[in-house]
Amino acid sequence: MSAVENKSRDVYVVADNIVSPLGKTTAANFSALQAGHTSVKKHIDNEIAADPFVASLFEKSEAFYDDGIKDYTRFERLAISSVSEALKNTNIDVADEKTVFILSSTKGNVSLLETELNSTELNERVSLATSAKLIATHFRFKNKPIVVSNACISGVLAIITAMRLIRSGEYDTAVVTGADVISKFIVSGFQSFQALSSEVCKPFDHVRDGLNLGEGAGTIILSANEKFANHIKVLGGAISNDANHISGPSRTGEELAGAINNALKDADKDAEDIDFISAHGTATVYNDEMEATALTLSGLQNVLLNSLKGNYGHTLGAAGIIETVISLQSLTQGLMMPTTGYRENGVTNVVNVCTEVTALDAKTFLKTASGFGGCNGAVIFGK
Numbered sequence: 001m002s003a004v005e006n007k008s009r010d011v012y013v014v015a016d017n018i019v020s021p022l023g024k025t026t027a028a029n030f031s032a033l034q035a036g037h038t039s040v041k042k043h044i045d046n047e048i049a050a051d052p053f054v055a056s057l058f059e060k061s062e063a064f065y066d067d068g069i070k071d072y073t074r075f076e077r078l079a080i081s082s083v084s085e086a087l088k089n090t091n092i093d094v095a096d097e098k099t100v101f102i103l104s105s106t107k108g109n110v111s112l113l114e115t116e117l118n119s120t121e122l123n124e125r126v127s128l129a130t131s132a133k134l135i136a137t138h139f140r141f142k143n144k145p146i147v148v149s150n151a152c153i154s155g156v157l158a159i160i161t162a163m164r165l166i167r168s169g170e171y172d173t174a175v176v177t178g179a180d181v182i183s184k185f186i187v188s189g190f191q192s193f194q195a196l197s198s199e200v201c202k203p204f205d206h207v208r209d210g211l212n213l214g215e216g217a218g219t220i221i222l223s224a225n226e227k228f229a230n231h232i233k234v235l236g237g238a239i240s241n242d243a244n245h246i247s248g249p250s251r252t253g254e255e256l257a258g259a260i261n262n263a264l265k266d267a268d269k270d271a272e273d274i275d276f277i278s279a280h281g282t283a284t285v286y287n288d289e290m291e292a293t294a295l296t297l298s299g300l301q302n303v304l305l306n307s308l309k310g311n312y313g314h315t316l317g318a319a320g321i322i323e324t325v326i327s328l329q330s331l332t333q334g335l336m337m338p339t340t341g342y343r344e345n346g347v348t349n350v351v352n353v354c355t356e357v358t359a360l361d362a363k364t365f366l367k368t369a370s371g372f373g374g375c376n377g378a379v380i381f382g383k
């Protein structure tokens with residue numbers, strides 16, 4: 001960075017959006033969750049998998065965004081749709097030299113490898129940098145966009161990256177978007193790990209047996225501009241890597257706990273200050289066990305938490321942003337969304353799983369994430 005990070009520089013939430021099979025706006029998504037809806041269901045699609053699979057998918061006819069230009073892929077149109085909606089009711093100048101666009105994704109246009117012949121042109125088109133440039137150019141961002149792609153913590157890491165860039169003074173405003181679409185490549189990869197459930201997933205439950213995949217995009221706009229001083233703030237964040245295994249999480253939970261504790265320190269908060277938690281909660285046997293252990297090590301085992309994977313599936317590079325945006329709504333509306341699929345505790349260190357729409361008077365929440373390669377992330381928001 002070109003400047004030293006200044007923690008006294010506040011970072012405010014300006015606007016946000018979610019585009020998912022549950023709705024195209026944040027309000028529509030939050031209302032769907034309140035009503036107990038899930039977009040996770042069984043699909044039969046031979047272009048994606050030979051056998052039926054359970055996931056949250058858009059209708060194939062869904063165009064997301066269409067201005068007559070055919071150069072954008074489905075993934076890029078999804079991201080453009082989310083950014084457009086988030087910017088709609090703001091006066092953010094995306095062409096300002098102090099504004100940056102950050103794209104979070106784990107797979108981007110990887111599906112092109114299934115349909116196109118290998119070539120130099122294809123290698124460039126599949127690159128996330130190419131997608132980020134196309135999206136940034138569409139909106140006329142002046143600065144070169146930033147790509148964050150670090151497995152399933154990508155969305156949380158993108159938010160932390162934006163926070164740090166704004167604190168440093170390098171930028172005043174960041175438009176952070178996470179997006180992913182599901183393809184044969186992605187489904188076959190998770191099938192090879194035997195990580196997919198044949199039912200709607202059950203985070204932290206004693207009969208959980210795997211995750212569901214999902215499509216979606218989320219956008220959050222952050223700024224240091226004092227005119228947003230009455231908005232919710234990004235208070236702090238941290239990341240870690242447990243270096244345990246290419247796909248298996250830490251055996252001890254100490255590394256995610258380390259990220260949580262460092263995020264608390266960065267936010268100048270104690271565990272007692274956290275009012276609720278948006279957990280990663282993939283519903284795989286090992287992730288949920290590790291996450292529950294980490295929360296216990298951090299003194300947060302009694303704090304009300306939820307996982308939204310039973311509503312959206314695991315939306316990969318969008319997950320951290322989509323789940324954060326829902327938590328921002330919970331913070332402002334005083335309503336905690338339940339954990340779809342959860343019935344009975346299934347982790348050694350018992351955590352306080354939200355099972356119904358719950359009224360709460362909250363000022364601060366924690367968002368956690370963990371991913372392949374041992375990466376972990378934690379970010380804290382507050383009024």
